Amino acid sequence: MFKLIYTTLLIIGLVLSTQAQSNTPDYQALKAQLEEVYKTDQGVRRNFMKVYRKGPKDPDYQRLTKKMHKTDKANLKAVTALLDQYGWLPYSKVGQMAGDAQFLVIQHSSLEMMQKYLPMMKKMAAKDEASKYNVALMEDRVLMNLGKKQVYGSQARSLFKKGQTKSRLFIWPIKDVKNVNKRRKAMGFTRTVEQQAKDMGADFDPNEPLPEKVKD
Template sequence: MKQLLSIVILITSLSCYGQATRQTTHKPNYDSLRIVLEEMVYKDQNIRRILIDSVGLDSPHAGTYIKQMQNIDADNQVKLNVILDKYGWIEQSKIGKKAAEGFFYIVQHSDIALMEKWFPEFKRLASIGEADKTACAMMEDRLLMWKGKKQIYGSQASTFREDKKLAVWPIEDARNVNKRRKEMGFDLTVEQNAARLKAVYNENEQLPTKNK
């Protein structure tokens, strides 16, 4: 009952969108945070599974699910911002790997401002084994792509080409990208990942002119 009460209090506090957050002087209730973060991960990933695997991005009904996804993302971001402001990016040894994924997924699906704010701490934790280094590599690639720069690990694809086909975003030193991917824990080569995404991959791909 005590555990349930603390979870209800935490969820209620995360739902108070208009209230200013305050730094806590109390030790975080990691069990409660774990449950809340795992639920946020489930919502984030479930709507994307439905959209991509069941409905399809090219379906005439995709718009409805994209809107649902955007609403879920917005709600998750508000709640995660409260957690980040109070406790920072929590080490995965304290909340578990699945709950720790919530920090990555929700920040990754937010905007460049939130990513830039928290990426240095994410990278620091990944370097000491307290966050997923593969996920960290993916966020670094996405930040570089959004800034119009070449990515490092080849994890990001976009419809940036004139033919509008999904393609792997240009990679810095593409010849050695698979070595870097292996070091960061990726299971697939860049070629295999491109095939999985049904994306075009060109080792010599250049940045779009408008981003130069």
């Protein structure tokens, strides 16, 4: 009887050990997969930037826009599957390129996706396992898409004013703007919001109001 119990417990132990091993992430494989995602995400955008000034009627513009959307859709499916299974993969396990691939794909997706996965990235960033700078970028983008003032001044928007034929590029309105550069520095920004605006060729008005159509 004792021998039977011992054998049964041994088998259960082996089964549980095998299950634990199968659930342990293969970080090298995940690193390789995410690095490929990073390359495709950035590659299609580099090519698009070469033609975007031609405008949406240009055949190359149209072709690369379609390719970018197709790439983003495939990358989003792959990355969200990993995030849902493993959570936000840390730098210490997959490296910076693979870690940042997660950010890029979610940043290039919908508001719903950003809202879902931003908390995961924030937790990793608090442990220095993800980029605080990237957290700031996504947080600002979420707020802008919700029609609210941003925190770090990282996002700009191009809008047409009524009766004008040329759009205006401007830094999206900022909450507590007098302290924005302190917040930026804490999150890893190397430029002030004023410097960023100048480099982008964007208007920066500390008193910029929210556009009428997105006011609360």
